[in-house]
Amino acid sequence: MTNLRLATPEDVGAIEAIAREAYEPYVSQIGRKPAPLVEDYAAMVDRGVTDVAEDAGGICGFVILMLNGGARLDNVAVSRRSRGKGVGRALIAHAERMAQEAGHDEITLYTNEKMTENLALYPRLGYRETHRATEMGLNRVYFAKALAGHPAKPPRHRSRENR
Template identity: 45%
Template structure:
């Protein structure tokens, strides 16, 4: 399956697919990190209603990204891709979308939080230009904070 389909704002009709994608993407991590990953605890109905969830692929959605504007940056709260699509560049495309969205909102960068045991994800983020900005314990989970500064037109940022 190709992900040439547009990335669009999720609506209430996408809720079941969003919850299914999050479950499929994060349930395998439970054994690795020893507890449920934070995205499994999300209230996706509320996030969709607030306009924070974007989905990719024709209905039903194949992947999603949750973007929450903050004062300084755009928070990439969650990126989830159906497992059968891993390795096809879908996550990269969603993260590129987040960067475009941050620029459109006038934000100088994006940030995210991931579990320290999700080393494959951390490696991907680093390859995409994210850098570690700190670590902490949140609700019993050891997390890594990462950020990416975006280039601005005409600037060197």
């Protein structure tokens, strides 16, 4: 059974390790480190925007949800040992619930076009591609999903630096 909870400072090391597992394979495809490899996870935990999935083996995934200026799923990653077990989907559904509870009618996200697994996954979870853009030398694909029966609107929030 997987428990979802707000991350604590004690979780930062596990979050960083999961981010390395999830994103290091993309360095050669993208030609540089993706933003999640240079993220300050301690700061994200301190801001209270990071939740973790935990099972009997410990922390097995995390999600970062930004709720300022709209709801944006900023990052989701799952440990190798837990991939294919529904942890990522549970974390995304958790972020969607939190966004809805915070009064948002949609949630947005973006991914690098080289992360082809994500390009296939998000539409299966109800996200629709809204646009593509090259920002800071990165080719990004933006998605949105309506929450609470509202039609999705184009993303209101633009990317952060290094994303």
